[in-house]
Amino acid sequence: MTTSNQISAKEIVLEIKDLRKSFGDNHVLNGFxxxxxxxxxxxxxxxxxxxxxxxxxxxxxxxxxxxxxxxxMDNDITTLDQNALDILRADIGFLFQGSALYDSMTVRxxxxxxxxxxxxxxGDHVDTDALVKEALENVGLLGAIDLMPAExxxxxxxxxxxxxxxxxxxxxxxxDEPTSGLDPITAKEIILLMQDIQKKYGTSSLIITxxxxxxxxxxxxxxLLIDGIDYAEGTFQELSSSSxxxxxxxxxx
Numbered sequence: 001m002t003t004s005n006q007i008s009a010k011e012i013v014l015e016i017k018d019l020r021k022s023f024g025d026n027h028v029l030n031g032f033x034x035x036x037x038x039x040x041x042x043x044x045x046x047x048x049x050x051x052x053x054x055x056x057x058x059x060x061x062x063x064x065x066x067x068x069x070x071x072x073m074d075n076d077i078t079t080l081d082q083n084a085l086d087i088l089r090a091d092i093g094f095l096f097q098g099s100a101l102y103d104s105m106t107v108r109x110x111x112x113x114x115x116x117x118x119x120x121x122x123g124d125h126v127d128t129d130a131l132v133k134e135a136l137e138n139v140g141l142l143g144a145i146d147l148m149p150a151e152x153x154x155x156x157x158x159x160x161x162x163x164x165x166x167x168x169x170x171x172x173x174x175x176d177e178p179t180s181g182l183d184p185i186t187a188k189e190i191i192l193l194m195q196d197i198q199k200k201y202g203t204s205s206l207i208i209t210x211x212x213x214x215x216x217x218x219x220x221x222x223x224l225l226i227d228g229i230d231y232a233e234g235t236f237q238e239l240s241s242s243s244x245x246x247x248x249x250x251x252x253x
Contacts, residue, residue: 019068030228046225093170
């Protein structure tokens with residue numbers, strides 16, 4: 001586990017300041033702040049409707065915030081044109097909650113798709129087949145390369161989706177409820193896989209989750225998103241031992 005002193009000495013790869021977003025009278029984000037450091041696993045927890053998904057969409061440029069500042073690897077998201085944003089997204093991996101595989105494509109074709117979209121990252125002479133096989137080996141599913149998504153279990157789909165995320169070798173990975181819908185054993189396997197990937201590639205991970213066990217195992221640091229703000233921040237141990245009723249509610253089983 002990374003200590004706070006070790007984290008403070010590392011480079012900030014993602015920063016959000018005073019992020020605000022409303023939908024009519026529904027004020028979802030009310031000045032949210034966060035920093036993600038190089039090589040860190042940061043978990044953000046919040047109740048349904050607390051603004052986690054809105055924050056993620058603003059972060060990757062899929063939604064425009066009302067106000068605030070978002071910096072990703074020295075790039076101010078709000079100032080980038082579409083071309084620059086697409087280039088930046090090649091360095092940001094996104095594991096969707098539902099895996100989001102293309103049902104009409106084989107596993108191989110699903111993994112080839114982001115390589116075709118981001119040809120500039122690897123150049124014209126990229127060995128697509130080698131990259132696909134390497135990504136599948138990293139998640140232990142090389143044997144599934146020619147299967148269709150309908151032939152995969154829920155856990156396998158999540159692993160394939162993670163392989164597709166890894167294929168562009170991102171510097172930051174955003175995980176949206178990575179263990180949602182999985183049985184406890186498969187969820188544990190995904191958590192351990194996330195840890196292995198972080199160690200191997202040195203990625204910085206931002207994990208949105210309701211899974212307390214996932215947060216306990218994988219987080220270097222946590223932020224609780226309550227009432228549209230970063231209500232509390234600290235290690236799992238610090239937050240889980242808090243006497244604040246709003247914080248305690250997250251750790252009740």
